[in-house]
Every structure is written in structure tokens, then in C-alpha cells.
Amino acid sequence: MDERQPREGAPPPREAPEKVAAARSFLTELFRRMGGEVAIEVKETPEAIGVAVTPAAGNQLELSSALVEAAQYLVNRVVNPRSEGRKWVNLDVGGFREEGDPAVEAMAARLAAAAVRMGQVLAVAPISPRERRQIHLALVASGEVSTRSEGEGIFRQLLVIPAKRGAKE
DSSP states (O other): OOTTSOSSOOOOOSOOHHHHHHHHHHHHHHHHHTTOOEEEEEEEOSSEEEEEEEEOTTOOSOOOHHHHHHHHHHHHHHHOSSSTTOOEEEEEESSOOSSOOHHHHHHHHHHHHHHHHHTSOEEEOOOOHHHHHHHHHHHTTOSSEEEEEESSGGGOEEEEEEHHHHHHO
């Protein structure tokens, strides 16, 4: 990694129609090649791209959590080849989730409180991309902490950074 480059990427663009189109196209073709008969619905927000995968009648492909996590990882690599301007693609099966998992949101609040209390960066052990994203979104409006992900693949970690510490970096 080049030390001259900033460690944090640029914020995601508010609208990224090329990323939405790439996500739709890639996932449609991926599931088609695996023999899945699914409907793909895409919804973009300023923070992310949501994709609802709904099995069609007669679908023979099991949309297990492992398959959805793998497809989510692949589509994010296709849509975001570089870290600058990365816009996360989140897959849901059977429709969009309007709310996050309350247990993950409570964990985010506890992590933020602990980081502020200790005045240190907290590194969260590798968790699923979906949970990591939920924590990012739960803490995005917090003035007390910021979040950042570092690493690649299964070793990607979430960092919770107290505001005082984040200003010094």
C-alpha cells in the first residue's frame, strides 16, 4: 500500500447510476448462470445500493445465506473496483428490509460508548459484511465516533474511532 495515499477513500457518490446498472446486470447474469429464476429489484440511497432478490415460481436454486453473502461480495468487487467512491451493494432475499437488526444496532451503540469512554480506536473482530455495514450506518450520524473498515475479505475489520482521536489522524 502506498503510504502517500490517504487511508480513507472518498465518500460514496449520492447517485451512481452506472454502479446501479452494473449491480443489476452482474447479479441477473450470475443467478441466471447458476440456474436461478429470480427477480432483481434495485433501490439506491445516498449511502448504498440495495438489491432485493426474490425467487420466482419454480426456482430450483436455494438462496442460502452463504450464497447471498458470496454474491454480495462478488457484486461489490465488480461495482467497486477501487476504494475511491465506493458505494456498498447490499443484498436481501425476499424484499427490502426497512429496518436493521436491533441487536446489531445495540452492539453499535455499545461499541461507540466504549470507544468514547476509553478514548481509543476499537477494532471489531471480523464480522459479516451485512453486520459491518449496519454498524457503519447506525453510527454515521454520531458526532462522538466515526467508523472505517480495513483489510480484505474475511480479514476485513471494522474500526470505531472516537471523535477526538479521529481528528488527530
